[in-house]
Amino acid sequence: MSLTLLPANTPRSFYRGSGRIHRFRGIAAPDDPYYPEDWVGSTTSRFGQAPAGLTVLPDGGLLADAIAARPQWWLGAAHVAAYGADPAILVKLLDAGQRLPLHVHPDRRFAGDHLSSPYGKSEAWVIVEARPDAVVHLGFARDVPAARLAGWVAEQRIDEMLAATNRVPVRAGDAVVCPAGLPHAIGEGVFLVEVQEPTDFSVLLEWAGFTDGPEAGHLGLGYELALSCVDRQAWAPDRLAGLGGTRPGGRTGVRRLFPDLADPFFAAERLRPDPVSELEPSFSVVVVTGGAGTLEAEHERPLPVRAGDTVLVPYGAGRGTLRGQVEAVRCKPGGSVHI
Known part of the structure; x- marks a missing residue:
């Protein structure tokens, strides 16, 4: 699984x-x-x-x-x-x-x-x-x-x-x-x-x-x-x-949510593929907020997703991408291990 x-x-x-x-x-x-x-x-x-x-x-x-x-x-x-x-x-x-x-x-x-x-x-x-x-x-x-x-x-x-x-x-x-x-x-x-x-x-x-x-x-x-x-x-x-805002995500199709005061506790990203959103390996929860697309990971079969889906992603899935006319929020742990 x-x-x-x-x-x-x-x-x-x-x-x-x-x-x-x-x-x-x-x-x-x-x-x-x-x-x-x-x-x-x-x-x-x-x-x-x-x-x-x-x-x-x-x-x-x-x-x-x-x-x-x-x-x-x-x-x-x-x-x-x-x-x-x-x-x-x-x-x-x-x-x-x-x-x-x-x-x-x-x-x-x-x-x-x-x-x-x-x-x-x-x-x-x-x-x-x-x-x-x-x-x-x-x-x-x-x-x-x-x-x-x-x-x-x-x-x-x-x-x-x-x-x-x-x-x-x-x-x-x-x-x-x-x-x-x-x-x-x-x-x-x-x-x-x-x-x-x-x-x-x-x-x-x-x-x-x-x-x-x-x-x-x-x-x-x-x-x-x-x-x-x-x-x-x-x-x-x-x-x-100072409690609001977004930051560049450092990866294609990704924008980091929340100011840096959140970093010790958790992280979240807004995913808008351009043409893909690039995902590094991490335990995460992806909430698909609009559209439809495909979530892919290097060690897994592609997963079709649509608005309303919530997807659990383990670290072991490897690097991934989100493709399509789709938007999502990705939530993951914070701390120096992940930020």
Whole structure:
């Protein structure tokens, strides 16, 4: 098994989707709207809900088990030396059928000290679709004292919290990094590809109106400790601007997404063949966002792909190309091994 078309992997969540994932994939949507995420190529479980979230391969086995059995083939020797048999990323499709609650993810230091994890949850978004007035809330626009934040959360003064955030318009094609610690909420009407550190750590600043209540929002740490992971400093417009953008990819038909602050955590590329997109060997997830074409690898048979497909690519597939009238986003691990 090498280049692998993955079916949808949609663990139930606490906020609503709008059916975009299922329309994108060309599959029937469930009557229940609480399936707004597709965890693609995942070796990460829902926090406290294992095995929910784990990818099952077409042969019925778990991806995590397959990687553990052949880590160098899946990940490459340099990656295994640095991270072991751990892909070190999680990729999702996310469909915001309602505004997500304002929340925050801990960084690596907090996760190491309090959650026994080498990973926090820095993440980044590649916007696939967005309604004309779509926004994300990203960081506080002014410094927020710890006592004020604790009061807002305890009393669920949501309007005050949201008013203190930066409202950032987004549109299809945007690429935005959300560093660990930064309060954020994705607005209604946004459909995106998310690449992140491989955890499910979230601290909810808001829960009123959502199915998860305060007992699920502090990672079992209590809110006094959990809120200490929040970046309460002001993020001015020029600083926010540094969270977006693209860079030359260094290979034909490839453009790197996100500024260099994302590099220690993950990487993503926009693939637009010219006439091909050249892919170096790497464990990666390819999300086909438009058109149709062919994904080729030096050690594998060509794989026809179309919009809505998600493809798991192991390091052992070798060098590859994407051909055709097609666009895709390729997500892969970060760190000095890959960047």
